Amino acid sequence: MKLLAKFNLLLIVVFGLGLTLIAINARSFLMNDARRVVLNQAELMAASSRATRDYTEEEISPVLENTAQHADTFLPQTIPFYAATVTFNRLRKNFPDYTYKEATLNPTNLVDRAEDWQADIINYFRNNPSETQLVGEREGAVGPSLYLARPIAADPGCLVCHSIPSAAPKAMIKRYGSQNGFGWKPNEIVAAQIISVPMSVPIKLANEGFRNLLITLGTIFFAAIVLIDIGMYFIVIQPLRKVSASADLISTGDIDQPPLPVKGKDEIALVTTSFNRMHTSLKKAMEMLND
Secondary structure (H helix, E strand, C coil): CCHHHHHHHHHHHHHHHHHHHHHHHHHHHHHHHHHHHHHHHHHHHHHHHHHHHHHHHHHHHHHHHCCHHHHHCCCHHHCHHHHHHHHHHHHCCCCCCCEEEEEECCCCCHHHECCHHHHHHHHHHHHCCCCCCEEEEEEECCEEEEEEEEEEECCHHHHHHHCCHHHCCHHHHHHHCCCCCCCCCCCCEEEEEEEEEECHHHHHHHHHHHHHHHHHHHHHHHHHHHHHHHHHHHHHHHHHHHHHHHHHHHHCCCCCCCCCCCCCCCHHHHHHHHHHHHHHHHHHHHHHHHC
16 A cells, blocks of 8 residues: 555545544533523514514503404404404414423413413413423423423413403403403413423534535545645645656666755655765665776
8 A cells, every 4th residue: 555545545544534523512502502592583573472462451452442443353453362362373384493481370361271291381481480490391282392481370361361350351251251260360380481392403504514514624634634645745745756666767777867956954854865875875886896
């Protein structure tokens, strides 16, 4: 095996080990980073939904509640929960993998009733009133999913409709009845704002980043090997070939070869200098023998 081939084999082994170590460490890092990106998007969505609820409660509901239509017909647009859900459903056109629900233990609209795992989250916030956010993973029907949850407390605006049936708007009682959604207490945790996303989303992001990283590193390593080979050829291989060719000619009796040029002060230059000195000594010895 030639010197350049041996050197390439060594580079491939070194770069291969380096790429393997980088890949092992990068995999977990990229997965954590993708998970963080997904959670950041979920936090922005949660904040947007909260802002929609506050805007509806403070500015939309007072206007609609004073209309003649609201006296006879229940307008869901006056409910902050409804506004937040509708807004998020429209947002899902750009983020179809994300789901949003303001899960409630005792809702007026049974569509909002919390599932068992959502009820566990609400109870967690009830038992830990200082907690403002919960992040976790769960197994669902379509596989593992990541969720972000924030508590929802009953504020004065909620109690207008959810304290006792007699205080609720007649139009709401007419639509939903008086059996559900009542008995809420001030500042009680009654619901949780929950955004879920399948784990396939961060896994896909991590895989894409991992693939791009491997392609980039592979390209860099290949380019590095090519450049090193070029440098090796001109700095080491070519000068040594000249020394070898000159030695072959001298060994066959052609001792009148010109001295090899010496460039620099590195090891190759020292070898060339030593060869020239040996060549000169050989010529003098041959001349002495001929005389």
